[in-house]
Amino acid sequence: MKLYFRPFACSMSSRITLYEAGLAAEIVEVDKASRRGTDGVDLLSLNPLGMVPVLVLDGGAVLTENPAILEHLAGLAPDKKLAPTDEVGRMRLREWLSFIGSELHQNYVPLLDKAAPADAKTYAQKKLEPRLAQVAAHLAKQPFLLDEVSIADAYLFAILNWTQVTPIALAQWPSLTAFMARMLDRPAVQRAFGEERERYLATLR
Ligand SMILES: N[C@@H](CCC(=O)N[C@@H](CS)C(=O)NCC(=O)O)C(=O)O
Structure with missing residues:
Protein backbone atom coordinates (compact mmCIF):
# COMPACT_ATOMS: atom_id res chain seq x y z
CA MET A 1 0.00 0.00 0.00
CA LYS A 81 -11.90 0.47 16.54
CA LEU A 82 -11.09 3.66 14.65
CA ALA A 83 -14.53 3.56 13.03
CA PRO A 84 -17.70 2.34 14.70
CA THR A 85 -19.31 -0.73 13.18
CA ASP A 86 -22.80 -0.38 14.62
CA GLU A 87 -25.38 1.38 12.45
CA VAL A 88 -25.85 4.44 14.66
CA GLY A 89 -22.09 4.84 15.15
CA ARG A 90 -21.48 4.62 11.39
CA MET A 91 -24.22 7.14 10.77
CA ARG A 92 -22.60 9.61 13.19
CA LEU A 93 -19.14 8.95 11.76
CA ARG A 94 -20.30 9.75 8.23
CA GLU A 95 -22.13 12.80 9.50
CA TRP A 96 -18.86 14.14 10.95
CA LEU A 97 -16.69 13.15 7.99
CA SER A 98 -19.10 14.91 5.67
CA PHE A 99 -19.29 17.98 7.89
CA ILE A 100 -15.51 18.25 8.20
CA GLY A 101 -15.03 17.75 4.45
CA SER A 102 -17.65 20.15 3.17
CA GLU A 103 -18.24 22.67 5.94
CA LEU A 104 -14.71 22.99 7.36
CA HIS A 105 -12.08 21.73 4.89
CA GLN A 106 -13.50 23.50 1.84
CA ASN A 107 -13.99 26.76 3.72
CA TYR A 108 -10.34 26.77 4.83
CA VAL A 109 -9.16 26.55 1.22
CA PRO A 110 -9.51 30.28 0.32
CA LEU A 111 -7.80 31.23 3.58
CA LEU A 112 -4.78 29.08 2.69
CA ASP A 113 -4.64 29.98 -0.99
CA LYS A 114 -2.37 32.97 -1.67
CA ALA A 115 -4.15 33.45 -5.00
CA ALA A 116 -7.65 33.69 -3.46
CA PRO A 117 -9.20 37.19 -3.69
CA ALA A 118 -9.61 39.10 -0.39
CA ASP A 119 -13.43 38.90 -0.72
CA ALA A 120 -13.27 35.13 -0.96
CA LYS A 121 -11.13 35.03 2.18
CA THR A 122 -13.56 37.25 4.10
CA TYR A 123 -16.50 35.16 2.91
CA ALA A 124 -14.78 31.89 3.88
CA GLN A 125 -13.88 33.20 7.33
CA LYS A 126 -17.50 34.28 7.92
CA LYS A 127 -18.68 30.81 6.97
CA LEU A 128 -16.05 29.04 9.05
CA GLU A 129 -16.43 30.78 12.38
CA PRO A 130 -19.99 29.59 13.21
CA ARG A 131 -19.07 26.11 12.00
CA LEU A 132 -16.01 26.02 14.26
CA ALA A 133 -18.21 27.28 17.09
CA GLN A 134 -20.56 24.35 16.46
CA VAL A 135 -17.70 21.83 16.70
CA ALA A 136 -16.41 23.63 19.79
CA ALA A 137 -19.80 23.33 21.51
CA HIS A 138 -19.81 19.60 20.79
CA LEU A 139 -16.25 19.09 22.03
CA ALA A 140 -17.02 21.06 25.19
CA LYS A 141 -19.26 18.10 26.12
CA GLN A 142 -17.00 15.17 25.14
CA PRO A 143 -13.30 14.58 24.39
CA PHE A 144 -13.71 13.25 20.84
CA LEU A 145 -16.28 13.69 18.09
CA LEU A 146 -17.75 10.23 18.70
CA ASP A 147 -17.86 8.20 21.91
CA GLU A 148 -14.29 6.99 21.27
CA VAL A 149 -11.40 8.43 19.27
CA SER A 150 -11.96 7.80 15.56
CA ILE A 151 -10.85 8.68 12.04
CA ALA A 152 -13.11 11.74 12.26
CA ASP A 153 -10.83 13.12 14.99
CA ALA A 154 -7.77 12.50 12.81
CA TYR A 155 -9.42 14.46 9.99
CA LEU A 156 -10.48 17.27 12.33
CA PHE A 157 -6.97 17.50 13.79
CA ALA A 158 -5.39 17.88 10.32
CA ILE A 159 -7.87 20.60 9.36
CA LEU A 160 -7.77 22.60 12.61
CA ASN A 161 -3.98 22.59 12.39
CA TRP A 162 -4.33 24.99 9.45
CA THR A 163 -5.95 27.63 11.66
CA GLN A 164 -2.55 28.90 12.84
CA VAL A 165 -1.79 30.29 9.37
CA THR A 166 -5.20 31.98 9.06
CA PRO A 167 -6.55 35.14 10.77
CA ILE A 168 -8.84 32.94 12.90
CA ALA A 169 -7.80 32.59 16.56
CA LEU A 170 -8.45 29.02 17.64
CA ALA A 171 -7.90 30.12 21.26
CA GLN A 172 -11.37 31.73 21.27
CA TRP A 173 -12.67 28.14 21.54
CA PRO A 174 -10.90 26.49 24.49
CA SER A 175 -12.53 23.15 23.72
CA LEU A 176 -10.84 23.15 20.29
CA THR A 177 -7.39 23.98 21.66
CA ALA A 178 -7.93 21.29 24.33
CA PHE A 179 -8.90 18.84 21.57
CA MET A 180 -5.69 19.60 19.65
CA ALA A 181 -3.61 19.06 22.80
CA ARG A 182 -5.51 15.83 23.60
CA MET A 183 -4.83 14.52 20.11
CA LEU A 184 -1.15 15.49 20.33
CA ASP A 185 -0.88 13.39 23.49
CA ARG A 186 -1.49 10.31 21.35
CA PRO A 187 1.78 8.68 20.22
CA ALA A 188 0.44 8.08 16.67
CA VAL A 189 -0.53 11.74 16.29
CA GLN A 190 2.75 12.94 17.78
CA ARG A 191 4.71 10.79 15.33
CA ALA A 192 2.66 11.84 12.29
CA PHE A 193 2.71 15.51 13.29
CA GLY A 194 6.46 15.49 13.99
CA GLU A 195 7.28 13.84 10.67
CA GLU A 196 5.03 16.19 8.70
CA ARG A 197 6.36 19.27 10.49
CA GLU A 198 9.91 18.30 9.58
CA ARG A 199 8.95 17.89 5.91
CA TYR A 200 6.82 21.07 5.96
CA LEU A 201 9.71 23.13 7.33
CA ALA A 202 12.00 21.60 4.70
CA THR A 203 9.65 22.81 1.95
CA LEU A 204 9.96 26.37 3.31
CA ARG A 205 13.75 26.36 3.15
N1 LIG B 1 -12.06 16.21 -1.74
C1 LIG B 1 -10.67 15.91 -1.58
C2 LIG B 1 -9.92 17.17 -1.23
C3 LIG B 1 -8.44 16.91 -1.10
C4 LIG B 1 -7.67 18.21 -1.00
O1 LIG B 1 -8.23 19.29 -0.82
N2 LIG B 1 -6.35 18.09 -1.07
C5 LIG B 1 -5.51 19.25 -1.04
C6 LIG B 1 -4.57 19.19 0.14
S1 LIG B 1 -5.44 19.25 1.67
C7 LIG B 1 -4.69 19.29 -2.30
O2 LIG B 1 -4.05 18.32 -2.66
N3 LIG B 1 -4.73 20.43 -2.98
C8 LIG B 1 -3.95 20.65 -4.16
C9 LIG B 1 -4.77 21.31 -5.22
O3 LIG B 1 -5.96 21.59 -5.00
O4 LIG B 1 -4.21 21.52 -6.28
C10 LIG B 1 -10.47 14.84 -0.50
O5 LIG B 1 -11.29 14.79 0.42
O6 LIG B 1 -9.51 14.07 -0.58
Missing part, protein backbone atom coordinates in the same frame (compact mmCIF):
# COMPACT_ATOMS: atom_id res chain seq x y z
CA LYS A 2 1.26 3.51 -0.85
CA LEU A 3 -0.01 6.78 0.58
CA TYR A 4 0.74 9.96 -1.38
CA PHE A 5 0.86 13.06 0.81
CA ARG A 6 1.97 16.65 1.08
CA PRO A 7 3.23 17.90 4.47
CA PHE A 8 0.45 19.27 6.68
CA ALA A 9 -2.19 18.68 4.00
CA CYS A 10 -5.42 16.85 4.85
CA SER A 11 -3.47 13.68 4.02
CA MET A 12 -1.93 13.97 7.49
CA SER A 13 -5.13 12.35 8.79
CA SER A 14 -4.41 9.26 6.68
CA ARG A 15 -0.87 9.10 8.10
CA ILE A 16 -2.28 9.41 11.63
CA THR A 17 -4.73 6.61 10.85
CA LEU A 18 -1.99 4.37 9.45
CA TYR A 19 -0.03 4.82 12.70
CA GLU A 20 -3.07 4.47 14.97
CA ALA A 21 -3.99 1.29 13.10
CA GLY A 22 -0.44 -0.10 13.05
CA LEU A 23 -0.63 -0.61 9.28
CA ALA A 24 2.45 -0.80 7.07
CA ALA A 25 2.55 1.49 4.05
CA GLU A 26 5.02 3.32 1.89
CA ILE A 27 4.41 7.03 2.48
CA VAL A 28 5.35 9.07 -0.57
CA GLU A 29 5.73 12.85 -0.57
CA VAL A 30 4.42 14.75 -3.56
CA ASP A 31 6.11 17.94 -4.73
CA LYS A 32 3.57 20.76 -4.84
CA ALA A 33 4.81 22.38 -8.05
CA SER A 34 5.63 19.34 -10.18
CA ARG A 35 2.96 17.11 -8.57
CA ARG A 36 5.49 14.28 -8.78
CA GLY A 37 6.03 11.83 -5.94
CA THR A 38 9.49 11.07 -4.59
CA ASP A 39 8.96 7.65 -6.22
CA GLY A 40 8.84 9.39 -9.63
CA VAL A 41 5.08 8.85 -10.09
CA ASP A 42 3.09 11.72 -11.62
CA LEU A 43 0.20 12.34 -9.21
CA LEU A 44 -1.98 13.41 -12.14
CA SER A 45 -1.82 9.83 -13.41
CA LEU A 46 -3.45 8.70 -10.16
CA ASN A 47 -5.79 11.63 -9.51
CA PRO A 48 -6.66 13.92 -12.46
CA LEU A 49 -7.05 16.84 -10.03
CA GLY A 50 -3.56 16.25 -8.65
CA MET A 51 -4.78 16.29 -5.06
CA VAL A 52 -3.60 14.34 -2.04
CA PRO A 53 -4.31 12.03 -0.35
CA VAL A 54 -4.15 9.16 -2.79
CA LEU A 55 -3.92 5.58 -1.58
CA VAL A 56 -2.69 2.88 -3.94
CA LEU A 57 -3.73 -0.51 -2.66
CA ASP A 58 -1.51 -3.59 -2.89
CA GLY A 59 -3.59 -4.90 -5.79
CA GLY A 60 -3.06 -1.61 -7.65
CA ALA A 61 -6.50 -0.07 -7.08
CA VAL A 62 -6.33 3.70 -6.63
CA LEU A 63 -8.43 5.31 -3.92
CA THR A 64 -8.94 9.07 -3.67
CA GLU A 65 -11.07 11.26 -1.34
CA ASN A 66 -9.88 11.56 2.22
CA PRO A 67 -13.01 10.22 4.01
CA ALA A 68 -13.05 7.13 1.74
CA ILE A 69 -9.35 6.51 2.42
CA LEU A 70 -9.84 6.95 6.16
CA GLU A 71 -12.77 4.51 6.23
CA HIS A 72 -10.80 2.00 4.17
CA LEU A 73 -7.78 2.18 6.50
CA ALA A 74 -9.96 1.88 9.60
CA GLY A 75 -11.59 -1.20 8.05
CA LEU A 76 -8.17 -2.87 7.60
CA ALA A 77 -7.61 -2.81 11.37
CA PRO A 78 -11.05 -3.47 12.92
CA ASP A 79 -9.49 -4.37 16.28
CA LYS A 80 -8.27 -0.76 16.65
Whole structure:
Protein backbone atom coordinates (compact mmCIF):
# COMPACT_ATOMS: atom_id res chain seq x y z
CA MET A 1 0.00 0.00 0.00
CA LYS A 2 1.26 3.51 -0.85
CA LEU A 3 -0.01 6.78 0.58
CA TYR A 4 0.74 9.96 -1.38
CA PHE A 5 0.86 13.06 0.81
CA ARG A 6 1.97 16.65 1.08
CA PRO A 7 3.23 17.90 4.47
CA PHE A 8 0.45 19.27 6.68
CA ALA A 9 -2.19 18.68 4.00
CA CYS A 10 -5.42 16.85 4.85
CA SER A 11 -3.47 13.68 4.02
CA MET A 12 -1.93 13.97 7.49
CA SER A 13 -5.13 12.35 8.79
CA SER A 14 -4.41 9.26 6.68
CA ARG A 15 -0.87 9.10 8.10
CA ILE A 16 -2.28 9.41 11.63
CA THR A 17 -4.73 6.61 10.85
CA LEU A 18 -1.99 4.37 9.45
CA TYR A 19 -0.03 4.82 12.70
CA GLU A 20 -3.07 4.47 14.97
CA ALA A 21 -3.99 1.29 13.10
CA GLY A 22 -0.44 -0.10 13.05
CA LEU A 23 -0.63 -0.61 9.28
CA ALA A 24 2.45 -0.80 7.07
CA ALA A 25 2.55 1.49 4.05
CA GLU A 26 5.02 3.32 1.89
CA ILE A 27 4.41 7.03 2.48
CA VAL A 28 5.35 9.07 -0.57
CA GLU A 29 5.73 12.85 -0.57
CA VAL A 30 4.42 14.75 -3.56
CA ASP A 31 6.11 17.94 -4.73
CA LYS A 32 3.57 20.76 -4.84
CA ALA A 33 4.81 22.38 -8.05
CA SER A 34 5.63 19.34 -10.18
CA ARG A 35 2.96 17.11 -8.57
CA ARG A 36 5.49 14.28 -8.78
CA GLY A 37 6.03 11.83 -5.94
CA THR A 38 9.49 11.07 -4.59
CA ASP A 39 8.96 7.65 -6.22
CA GLY A 40 8.84 9.39 -9.63
CA VAL A 41 5.08 8.85 -10.09
CA ASP A 42 3.09 11.72 -11.62
CA LEU A 43 0.20 12.34 -9.21
CA LEU A 44 -1.98 13.41 -12.14
CA SER A 45 -1.82 9.83 -13.41
CA LEU A 46 -3.45 8.70 -10.16
CA ASN A 47 -5.79 11.63 -9.51
CA PRO A 48 -6.66 13.92 -12.46
CA LEU A 49 -7.05 16.84 -10.03
CA GLY A 50 -3.56 16.25 -8.65
CA MET A 51 -4.78 16.29 -5.06
CA VAL A 52 -3.60 14.34 -2.04
CA PRO A 53 -4.31 12.03 -0.35
CA VAL A 54 -4.15 9.16 -2.79
CA LEU A 55 -3.92 5.58 -1.58
CA VAL A 56 -2.69 2.88 -3.94
CA LEU A 57 -3.73 -0.51 -2.66
CA ASP A 58 -1.51 -3.59 -2.89
CA GLY A 59 -3.59 -4.90 -5.79
CA GLY A 60 -3.06 -1.61 -7.65
CA ALA A 61 -6.50 -0.07 -7.08
CA VAL A 62 -6.33 3.70 -6.63
CA LEU A 63 -8.43 5.31 -3.92
CA THR A 64 -8.94 9.07 -3.67
CA GLU A 65 -11.07 11.26 -1.34
CA ASN A 66 -9.88 11.56 2.22
CA PRO A 67 -13.01 10.22 4.01
CA ALA A 68 -13.05 7.13 1.74
CA ILE A 69 -9.35 6.51 2.42
CA LEU A 70 -9.84 6.95 6.16
CA GLU A 71 -12.77 4.51 6.23
CA HIS A 72 -10.80 2.00 4.17
CA LEU A 73 -7.78 2.18 6.50
CA ALA A 74 -9.96 1.88 9.60
CA GLY A 75 -11.59 -1.20 8.05
CA LEU A 76 -8.17 -2.87 7.60
CA ALA A 77 -7.61 -2.81 11.37
CA PRO A 78 -11.05 -3.47 12.92
CA ASP A 79 -9.49 -4.37 16.28
CA LYS A 80 -8.27 -0.76 16.65
CA LYS A 81 -11.90 0.47 16.54
CA LEU A 82 -11.09 3.66 14.65
CA ALA A 83 -14.53 3.56 13.03
CA PRO A 84 -17.70 2.34 14.70
CA THR A 85 -19.31 -0.73 13.18
CA ASP A 86 -22.80 -0.38 14.62
CA GLU A 87 -25.38 1.38 12.45
CA VAL A 88 -25.85 4.44 14.66
CA GLY A 89 -22.09 4.84 15.15
CA ARG A 90 -21.48 4.62 11.39
CA MET A 91 -24.22 7.14 10.77
CA ARG A 92 -22.60 9.61 13.19
CA LEU A 93 -19.14 8.95 11.76
CA ARG A 94 -20.30 9.75 8.23
CA GLU A 95 -22.13 12.80 9.50
CA TRP A 96 -18.86 14.14 10.95
CA LEU A 97 -16.69 13.15 7.99
CA SER A 98 -19.10 14.91 5.67
CA PHE A 99 -19.29 17.98 7.89
CA ILE A 100 -15.51 18.25 8.20
CA GLY A 101 -15.03 17.75 4.45
CA SER A 102 -17.65 20.15 3.17
CA GLU A 103 -18.24 22.67 5.94
CA LEU A 104 -14.71 22.99 7.36
CA HIS A 105 -12.08 21.73 4.89
CA GLN A 106 -13.50 23.50 1.84
CA ASN A 107 -13.99 26.76 3.72
CA TYR A 108 -10.34 26.77 4.83
CA VAL A 109 -9.16 26.55 1.22
CA PRO A 110 -9.51 30.28 0.32
CA LEU A 111 -7.80 31.23 3.58
CA LEU A 112 -4.78 29.08 2.69
CA ASP A 113 -4.64 29.98 -0.99
CA LYS A 114 -2.37 32.97 -1.67
CA ALA A 115 -4.15 33.45 -5.00
CA ALA A 116 -7.65 33.69 -3.46
CA PRO A 117 -9.20 37.19 -3.69
CA ALA A 118 -9.61 39.10 -0.39
CA ASP A 119 -13.43 38.90 -0.72
CA ALA A 120 -13.27 35.13 -0.96
CA LYS A 121 -11.13 35.03 2.18
CA THR A 122 -13.56 37.25 4.10
CA TYR A 123 -16.50 35.16 2.91
CA ALA A 124 -14.78 31.89 3.88
CA GLN A 125 -13.88 33.20 7.33
CA LYS A 126 -17.50 34.28 7.92
CA LYS A 127 -18.68 30.81 6.97
CA LEU A 128 -16.05 29.04 9.05
CA GLU A 129 -16.43 30.78 12.38
CA PRO A 130 -19.99 29.59 13.21
CA ARG A 131 -19.07 26.11 12.00
CA LEU A 132 -16.01 26.02 14.26
CA ALA A 133 -18.21 27.28 17.09
CA GLN A 134 -20.56 24.35 16.46
CA VAL A 135 -17.70 21.83 16.70
CA ALA A 136 -16.41 23.63 19.79
CA ALA A 137 -19.80 23.33 21.51
CA HIS A 138 -19.81 19.60 20.79
CA LEU A 139 -16.25 19.09 22.03
CA ALA A 140 -17.02 21.06 25.19
CA LYS A 141 -19.26 18.10 26.12
CA GLN A 142 -17.00 15.17 25.14
CA PRO A 143 -13.30 14.58 24.39
CA PHE A 144 -13.71 13.25 20.84
CA LEU A 145 -16.28 13.69 18.09
CA LEU A 146 -17.75 10.23 18.70
CA ASP A 147 -17.86 8.20 21.91
CA GLU A 148 -14.29 6.99 21.27
CA VAL A 149 -11.40 8.43 19.27
CA SER A 150 -11.96 7.80 15.56
CA ILE A 151 -10.85 8.68 12.04
CA ALA A 152 -13.11 11.74 12.26
CA ASP A 153 -10.83 13.12 14.99
CA ALA A 154 -7.77 12.50 12.81
CA TYR A 155 -9.42 14.46 9.99
CA LEU A 156 -10.48 17.27 12.33
CA PHE A 157 -6.97 17.50 13.79
CA ALA A 158 -5.39 17.88 10.32
CA ILE A 159 -7.87 20.60 9.36
CA LEU A 160 -7.77 22.60 12.61
CA ASN A 161 -3.98 22.59 12.39
CA TRP A 162 -4.33 24.99 9.45
CA THR A 163 -5.95 27.63 11.66
CA GLN A 164 -2.55 28.90 12.84
CA VAL A 165 -1.79 30.29 9.37
CA THR A 166 -5.20 31.98 9.06
CA PRO A 167 -6.55 35.14 10.77
CA ILE A 168 -8.84 32.94 12.90
CA ALA A 169 -7.80 32.59 16.56
CA LEU A 170 -8.45 29.02 17.64
CA ALA A 171 -7.90 30.12 21.26
CA GLN A 172 -11.37 31.73 21.27
CA TRP A 173 -12.67 28.14 21.54
CA PRO A 174 -10.90 26.49 24.49
CA SER A 175 -12.53 23.15 23.72
CA LEU A 176 -10.84 23.15 20.29
CA THR A 177 -7.39 23.98 21.66
CA ALA A 178 -7.93 21.29 24.33
CA PHE A 179 -8.90 18.84 21.57
CA MET A 180 -5.69 19.60 19.65
CA ALA A 181 -3.61 19.06 22.80
CA ARG A 182 -5.51 15.83 23.60
CA MET A 183 -4.83 14.52 20.11
CA LEU A 184 -1.15 15.49 20.33
CA ASP A 185 -0.88 13.39 23.49
CA ARG A 186 -1.49 10.31 21.35
CA PRO A 187 1.78 8.68 20.22
CA ALA A 188 0.44 8.08 16.67
CA VAL A 189 -0.53 11.74 16.29
CA GLN A 190 2.75 12.94 17.78
CA ARG A 191 4.71 10.79 15.33
CA ALA A 192 2.66 11.84 12.29
CA PHE A 193 2.71 15.51 13.29
CA GLY A 194 6.46 15.49 13.99
CA GLU A 195 7.28 13.84 10.67
CA GLU A 196 5.03 16.19 8.70
CA ARG A 197 6.36 19.27 10.49
CA GLU A 198 9.91 18.30 9.58
CA ARG A 199 8.95 17.89 5.91
CA TYR A 200 6.82 21.07 5.96
CA LEU A 201 9.71 23.13 7.33
CA ALA A 202 12.00 21.60 4.70
CA THR A 203 9.65 22.81 1.95
CA LEU A 204 9.96 26.37 3.31
CA ARG A 205 13.75 26.36 3.15
N1 LIG B 1 -12.06 16.21 -1.74
C1 LIG B 1 -10.67 15.91 -1.58
C2 LIG B 1 -9.92 17.17 -1.23
C3 LIG B 1 -8.44 16.91 -1.10
C4 LIG B 1 -7.67 18.21 -1.00
O1 LIG B 1 -8.23 19.29 -0.82
N2 LIG B 1 -6.35 18.09 -1.07
C5 LIG B 1 -5.51 19.25 -1.04
C6 LIG B 1 -4.57 19.19 0.14
S1 LIG B 1 -5.44 19.25 1.67
C7 LIG B 1 -4.69 19.29 -2.30
O2 LIG B 1 -4.05 18.32 -2.66
N3 LIG B 1 -4.73 20.43 -2.98
C8 LIG B 1 -3.95 20.65 -4.16
C9 LIG B 1 -4.77 21.31 -5.22
O3 LIG B 1 -5.96 21.59 -5.00
O4 LIG B 1 -4.21 21.52 -6.28
C10 LIG B 1 -10.47 14.84 -0.50
O5 LIG B 1 -11.29 14.79 0.42
O6 LIG B 1 -9.51 14.07 -0.58
